[in-house]
Amino acid sequence: MPFILLFIFGLVFGSFLNVVIFRYSPKVEADSRGSFLKTIGGRSHCMNCRKTLKWYELVPILSFLFLRGKCGECKTLISWQYPLVEFLTGLSFVAPFYLMNGGLADAYAIPRGIIWLLVFMAFWVIWFIDFKHYIIPDELVFFIALLGFANIFLKTFYQGITMFNDSFLGGYSLIFNFSNFIWINHLLGAVVATVIFGLIIILSKGRGMGMGDLKLISALGLLMGWPDIIFVIIFSFLTGALASFYLLIRKEKTMKSRIPFGPFIILGSLLTIFFGHQILEWYFSVIYII
Numbered sequence: 001m002p003f004i005l006l007f008i009f010g011l012v013f014g015s016f017l018n019v020v021i022f023r024y025s026p027k028v029e030a031d032s033r034g035s036f037l038k039t040i041g042g043r044s045h046c047m048n049c050r051k052t053l054k055w056y057e058l059v060p061i062l063s064f065l066f067l068r069g070k071c072g073e074c075k076t077l078i079s080w081q082y083p084l085v086e087f088l089t090g091l092s093f094v095a096p097f098y099l100m101n102g103g104l105a106d107a108y109a110i111p112r113g114i115i116w117l118l119v120f121m122a123f124w125v126i127w128f129i130d131f132k133h134y135i136i137p138d139e140l141v142f143f144i145a146l147l148g149f150a151n152i153f154l155k156t157f158y159q160g161i162t163m164f165n166d167s168f169l170g171g172y173s174l175i176f177n178f179s180n181f182i183w184i185n186h187l188l189g190a191v192v193a194t195v196i197f198g199l200i201i202i203l204s205k206g207r208g209m210g211m212g213d214l215k216l217i218s219a220l221g222l223l224m225g226w227p228d229i230i231f232v233i234i235f236s237f238l239t240g241a242l243a244s245f246y247l248l249i250r251k252e253k254t255m256k257s258r259i260p261f262g263p264f265i266i267l268g269s270l271l272t273i274f275f276g277h278q279i280l281e282w283y284f285s286v287i288y289i290i
Contacts, residue, residue, distance in 0.1 A: 010093030011060035014086030092120035130262030136212035148223035170277035176227035193221030236268030
C-alpha cells in the first residue's frame, strides 16, 4: 500500500513536471534574466486552442485515456509525453525506496530515497527540455549539485567520514577503489568528470560537447562519486553512439546534425544506478569464460 500511494503521488507530481517541460522557453528565460521559474506560470491550457482545462481533464494518465489523446475542444492530438512523464515520475517515487533500499523502515533509507527521488524528477525535466530545446537549464544542474552535497552530508552523518561500500556497482567498485573517505570520493568524481568533458570540448572546439553537458556531468560526478561516474560516462557514450548510428542508418540525421547529449548522460546514470552491478557481473562472467 505505501508504494501504491507513492506511485499515485508521483503521477500528480508528473503533471507538474509536464507543465515545466512544455512551458519552458529559452527565449522567455533569457527575457526574464535567466529566471527558470518565470517560464512556467499560469493555469493549464491546451497548447493549440489555449482553452483552460477543467479539473477532470487534468487527472494524470486517466484524462489522456478518457479524452483518447485529443483536446476536448479543438481535437488536436495530445503529446504522448504527458502520460509518459507522469508514469516515469510515478516510478521515480517508488524506485528509490523499493529498488535501492528495499523498503521504508530503515532510517537511512528514507532521507537517501528522498534525495534520489528529487534527482530522478530533475532527470526527466532535463531529458525532455534538452531533447526539445538543445539546452540544459543551469538551475536544474545547480539543483543536482546541491543534492550531491546533501548526499555527502547524509552519508557523513550516518557513516562517519569513511564509507562502507554503497556504490551502485556493488563489490566491483573495490576494483577501482581510490579512497574510502566520502568527501574525497565524491570530489574526485566531480573533478574527473569535469576534466574528461572539458578535454572533449577543448579538443573538438565545442563541436563534440556543450557547456550544459559539462555542467551536468560535473554535478553528477559530485552526486555519484568515484568510480560510479566513470561508468555513467561510459554508458552515456555507448548509448549515444548506438542512437546516433541508428538515426544515421534511418537517414533522420547526418554527420553534421546536432544531437542533444543530456538525455544520454541521464540514461547512462540510470543504467549505472539500476543495472551497473548486473552489467559488470555479466561482463566479468564473459571475460572469465573467454
